[in-house]
Amino acid sequence: MPAVPDKKELQENPALQAPKRSQPLFSPGTSDGQALVIFVLGGPGSGKGTQCANLVRDYGFKHLSAGDLLREEQDREGSEFGDMIKTYIKEGEIVPMEVTIQLLENAMNATIEDNGNRKFLIDGFPRKMDQAIAFEEKVVPSKFTLFTDCPEAAMRERLLNRGKTSGRADDNEESIKKRFRTFVETSMPVVQKFEKEGRVVKVDATKAPDEVYQDVRKQFSREGLEPQK
Ligand SMILES: Nc1ncnc2c1ncn2[C@@H]1O[C@H](COP(=O)(O)OP(=O)(O)OP(=O)(O)O)[C@@H](O)[C@H]1O
Ligand SMILES: O=c1ccn([C@@H]2O[C@H](COP(=O)(O)O)[C@@H](O)[C@H]2O)c(=O)[nH]1
Numbered sequence: 001m002p003a004v005p006d007k008k009e010l011q012e013n014p015a016l017q018a019p020k021r022s023q024p025l026f027s028p029g030t031s032d033g034q035a036l037v038i039f040v041l042g043g044p045g046s047g048k049g050t051q052c053a054n055l056v057r058d059y060g061f062k063h064l065s066a067g068d069l070l071r072e073e074q075d076r077e078g079s080e081f082g083d084m085i086k087t088y089i090k091e092g093e094i095v096p097m098e099v100t101i102q103l104l105e106n107a108m109n110a111t112i113e114d115n116g117n118r119k120f121l122i123d124g125f126p127r128k129m130d131q132a133i134a135f136e137e138k139v140v141p142s143k144f145t146l147f148t149d150c151p152e153a154a155m156r157e158r159l160l161n162r163g164k165t166s167g168r169a170d171d172n173e174e175s176i177k178k179r180f181r182t183f184v185e186t187s188m189p190v191v192q193k194f195e196k197e198g199r200v201v202k203v204d205a206t207k208a209p210d211e212v213y214q215d216v217r218k219q220f221s222r223e224g225l226e227p228q229k
């Protein structure tokens with residue numbers, strides 16, 4: 001179990017303060033200028049990234065994977081969080097939310113500043129209740145969560161297969177077991193909370209990727225979201 005950094009220190013860390021924006025991320029009460037956020041949750045290897053790639057192509061979302069952002073920060077020269085992130089990822093544990101939320105906020109802000117796109121797929125987040133509550137209160141509420149439902153046996157096989165080429169430090173038997181446990185104990189309660197609020201769209205992710213995507217498209221249409229092409 002990685003050492004948990006002091007929460008107060010993290011909260012006061014200058015590297016984790018909210019960025020100054022020239023445009024607001026979320027303007028309540030306005031129809032334009034609002035960020036549209038869809039969370040994508042599901043077990044490790046359930047196909048979140050695969051489906052996000054389809055949605056980016058057809059709906060014009062910006063895809064932000066919390067795991068990818070953490071890996072980038074881990075590898076960034078001079079990052080004071082690199083070693084901590086590395087340990088958490090290897091152990092399949094959830095990095096303290098201050099770091100992940102700040103990375104997401106920075107990436108959302110950079111996208112808006114760069115090309116004005118305010119449609120975000122936030123993949124692999126929120127993985128823990130505190131993240132879910134803090135993000136929706138302090139950044140922007142999500143429209144709904146796409147949940148890729150898949151049994152562990154299929155996810156394990158996919159991850160071990162991906163591990164042959166991914167170079168990911170957590171695509172191995174030992175880390176996979178820990179990631180599954182974290183998913184069941186820590187992340188599923190978040191999915192269940194959103195489900196109780198009627199904000200989960202579930203797809204059967206055991207089917208072939210294209211079939212899963214057909215289902216995703218149907219469900220998005222029911223939520224009022226249509227492809228751009
Ligand atoms: N429906 C599917 N059927 C079979 N294999 C799939 C399917 N969807 C994705 N895969 C494959 O399974 C592996 C994991 O997929 P992907 O990276 O999309 O999952 P993920 O949920 O983002 O995983 P992680 O939680 O580790 O980031 C990849 O090698 C991908 O090509
Ligand atoms: O909100 C998050 C998201 C991810 N992590 C850590 O990253 C790894 C890998 O995430 P993937 O989505 O599989 O790429 C995950 O196991 C966690 O250790 C996190 O801490 N917080």
Ligand SMILES: [Mg+2]
Nearest residue numbers: 048049065067
């Ligand atoms: Mg992924």
